[in-house]
Amino acid sequence: MANLRNIPSIDDLLARPEIQSKLSVYRREFIVDVLRQAVNELREELRKSKQTYDKEQISNLILHRADKILSTAVSGSLKRVINATGVVLHTNLGRAPLSDQAFQYMQAAAQKYNNLEFDLDEGVRGSRYDHVEDLLTRLTGAEGALVVNNNAAAVLLGLSTIAQGREVIVSRGQLIEIGGAFRIPEVMKASGARLVEVGTTNRTYLKDYEAAINEETALLFSAHTSNYKIMGFSEEVGLTDLAEMGQARNIPVMHDLGSGILVDLVDWGLQDEPTVQASIKTGADIVTFSGDKLLGGPQAGIILGRKKYIEQMKKNQLTRALRVDKLTIAALEGTLLEYLCGNPRQNVPVIKMLTMHPEQLREKAEQLKEKLAPKLTGNAQRCKLAVVALEDMVGGGAYPTYRLPGFGVSLAFSGKSLDKAARELRLMEPALLTRKQEDSMLISVRTLLPGDEEEVIRQLAQVLR
Secondary structure, eight states: OHHHHTOOOHHHHHTSHHHHHHHTTSOHHHHHHHHHHHHHHHHHHHHHOOSOOOHHHHHHHHHHHHHHHHHHHHHOSOOOEEEOSSEEEOGGGTSSOOOHHHHHHHHHHHHSOOOTTEETTTTEEOOTTHHHHHHHHHHHOOSEEEEESSHHHHHHHHHHHHHTTSEEEEEGGGOOEETTTEEHHHHHHHHTOEEEEESOSSBOOHHHHHHHOOTTEEEEEEEOOTTOOOOSSOBOOOHHHHHHHHHHHTOOEEEEEETOBSSOOGGGTOOSOOBHHHHHHTTOSEEEEESSSTTOSSSOEEEEEOHHHHHHHHHSHHHHHHBOOHHHHHHHHHHHHHHHHSOHHHHSHHHHHHTOOHHHHHHHHHHHHHHHHHHTTTOTTTEEEEEEEEEEEEETTBSTTOOEEEEEEEEEESSSOHHHHHHHHHTSSSEEEOEEETTEEEEESTTOOTTHHHHHHHHHHHHHO
16 A cells, blocks of 8 residues: 555656656647556556555656657557568558659658649649549550549449449359458448349359349449469359450449459469459450559559449549548559559569569578578577578468468577567567468568568567577
């Protein structure tokens, strides 16, 4: 009880020089809240403590705790993470890192006024979509384009515009679910469209669509199964055949590509992922895909297709609710310009990571090991280093069955818990996220960005110190 009686009042704490200096930087109400939180947390600990503290000691404990609370509060909860997992499009880590050009465009848009919705030539109001529509149509061959805040929104908007109150035919083998419980049937329901399932889980034929078409049919829907594969005794209708049927029956065809990619990666062993251009060429009337996956841009839902359908979507009231802001437009424009007139293989981080040759990765891993070794001098008995072959992943719901041949550095700890070391690395600034394989920690070099290596070396040396 003596400890509790020695807890100073908030007014006493506010009078301390350490707090007075903070009041010149932060709002008084904010500092009061921080002090109250620190006092409440310490009070609970003091109730259980058998040690006795005087008032000055308790004041110092509160101030120390308040500093930690303040530091966490003002720095925010969104932290930089070094991705050493080898998963290129790691959904939990923000998916695609932006190219330098995309970042520069976004930074300029954020800090200055711009012509987001202003036609500088005519001096009248313009459209925010004009900044990227021409780029998208030039890159893909589509007649029109529209951008909303993610691919789920793109699918929802397309269904709501074209099929609200009417039927949409989908193969049972394509009733997909992606992360976050985004399910095609639920999106159909939210859009106001009525789902009509055809075929079976593993086999659907063109005749199944033909038999289901009636006067209520508004749309034929095809979803690319980018996050899983049905193997063995299976059959699906090709998009070309579906598009031909749609044209013959005057029914539009919508293709949800999911990830969406603008460059063919077959030469690097990445197959079975149709390019956006190929989907447009098949005759699909509407194509949707994500901006922050294989495109390597910001989070966005990109809608391409026939101009008449794109114009209808622009007039849909949902478009206002789903629209993207100036930062997304700027980052997307910078990304698309890299594809149009730059070098995406070198300058778009996702494409660069996916097209790295295994020998490049081996050399990178060897260099990391050589730099790590002297930093861990004196800890040779506590950590064994080795360059190892790894199987990396694309991630982001793309190429689910394919493993990218890669390399990394293996760290086998002795006398230190692997889980404890991994946790310490996660709690550092920046956080370091690694892989675990049996009793070793793995650092995949594929997903290390410029500047990451130095941080990795510093953090591992600190953990083993």
